[in-house]
Amino acid sequence: MDNLSLRRALYQDPSRVSAQQLSDDPQLAQLQQELLQQDQWCKQLLNVDVPAQLADRILLQQRLQPVRWYRRPWPYASAAALLLSLWFWQAQPPALSADLGQQALGHVYHELAALGATTPLNADSVQPLFAEIGVTAALTMPVVYARFCHFEGVRALHLVLEIDGQPLTLFVLPAQPGLPDTSASQFADARFFGKSVTTARHHLVMVAEQPQLLAQIGPALLKSLKFNI
Amino acid sequence: MNSAQQRYEALVRAYTADLYRYAWWLCRSASIAEDLVQDTFLRAWKSLPQLQEAGAAKAWLLTILRHENARRFERKQLDYTEVEQDSLVDTSSPSPEHAVATDRLHRLLLNLPQDYREPLVMQLLFGMTGDEIATVLGLNLNTVNTRLFRGRAQLRAQLQPDYPDGVSLHG
Structure with missing residues (x-):
């Protein structure tokens, strides 16, 4: 390495040039010593005081950081799945409005024992129930079961009437936003047949095991009910 | 943990x-x-x-x-x-002359252009090689070496104006 290259190397980093390389040039050896001394002074100056416990403060700050979702994905994934499920069920139209008949059938099966009732209820005890939902009834057939139930939060009167020895279930519920507007619809499953009728402010849902019973009693039943509100 | x-x-x-x-x-x-x-x-x-x-x-x-x-x-x-100044420490001043020189060097370091000061600080503080400095600064090795050369030469020229060693700062 020539003199100029050595000089350049010394200024670039005096500690990386060996004394042996400079043995033939006392001037360069002297320059190296001076630059090393200069570097030593610089290092002392660069070595400024570090604030006490700075590392601890940095670690504390890091621990107080909100946890990123991708560092702990499972709790966040679970929460997201839960929210998605809630949204899905919220987004679904109420089952009632989707299928009033299926709701009615569900209630019939839930109160299946009511179909076996044979003792007629006193008209005085039934009328107040009708009154509660704004209906005046002048039923010509005996009522053997009467109770309030709920169709997706809508209070409904669940009745079992006896017609020619056969039970017929009748639900009367006030019309609500979200309930179907269809004037009449039919439904059935393997055991029961049903028919729903919508008046201005009420829904009537009839369920029986014999379809002819529905056809037979439907119009008369409608005539016997007076919808006050 | x-x-x-x-x-x-x-x-x-x-x-x-x-x-x-x-x-x-x-x-x-x-x-x-x-x-x-x-x-x-x-x-x-x-x-x-x-x-x-x-x-x-x-x-x-x-x-x-x-x-x-x-x-x-x-x-x-x-x-x-x-x-x-309060954050500067000089714990090893052997003599008043040294203190004066150190104080002067401190001012020179502070006033050294950042392009020269930064690679020098990396080298002296972290012991980084030219290649490592080049990587961090996004420069090629020759540029880093030139900046190290100029930085040291500038400090030396201002510290020891009476003892020029003939090095051109444009080297």
């Missing part, structure tokens, strides 16, 4: 002091240097998976710190005290 947390703590313990000193010489303010180091480590925590090799940690952290410093300038150029 998980392995990421352990790695992070090891980084903080190992490099906080030197990063702070580097930041101090970068911005010449104790409070800004402290903020820079804290921001640097926070960003390092968020990007920890990017650090694949322990040997690359020093350069990686320096790169983050320089970016954070650049972001500071993007946001707003803050006012700061030019020199915070």
Whole structure:
């Protein structure tokens, strides 16, 4: 390495040039010593005081950081799945409005024992129930079961009437936003047949095991009910 | 404690002091240097998976710190005290002449153009090679060597004006 290259190397980093390389040039050896001394002074100056416990403060700050979702994905994934499920069920139209008949059938099966009732209820005890939902009834057939139930939060009167020895279930519920507007619809499953009728402010849902019973009693039943509100 | 947390703590313990000193010489303010180091480590925590090799940690952290410093300038150029003498320590002054020379060198270092000061600080503070400095600064090795050369030569020329050794600063 020539003199100029050595000089350049010394200024670039005096500690990386060996004394042996400079043995033939006392001037360069002297320059190296001076630059090393200069570097030593610089290092002392660069070595400024570090604030006490700075590392601890940095670690504390890091621990107080909100946890990123991708560092702990499972709790966040679970929460997201839960929210998605809630949204899905919220987004679904109420089952009632989707299928009033299926709701009615569900209630019939839930109160299946009511179909076996044979003792007629006193008209005085039934009328107040009708009154509660704004209906005046002048039923010509005996009522053997009467109770309030709920169709997706809508209070409904669940009745079992006896017609020619056969039970017929009748639900009367006030019309609500979200309930179907269809004037009449039919439904059935393997055991029961049903028919729903919508008046201005009420829904009537009839369920029986014999379809002819529905056809037979439907119009008369409608005539016997007076919808006050 | 998980392995990421352990790695992070090891980084903080190992490099906080030197990063702070580097930041101090970068911005010449104790409070800004402290903020820079804290921001640097926070960003390092968020990007920890990017650090694949322990040997690359020093350069990686320096790169983050320089970016954070650049972001500071993007946001707003803050006012700061030019020199915070209180934070300087001189614990080994053997003589008044040495103290005078050290004080003078300190001013020279502060006034050295940043292009020259930055690689010099990396070399002296972190013991980084020219290649490592080139990587962090995004320069080629020749440019880094030239800046180291000019920085040292400028300091020497101003420290020892009576003893020119004939080196051209344009070398």
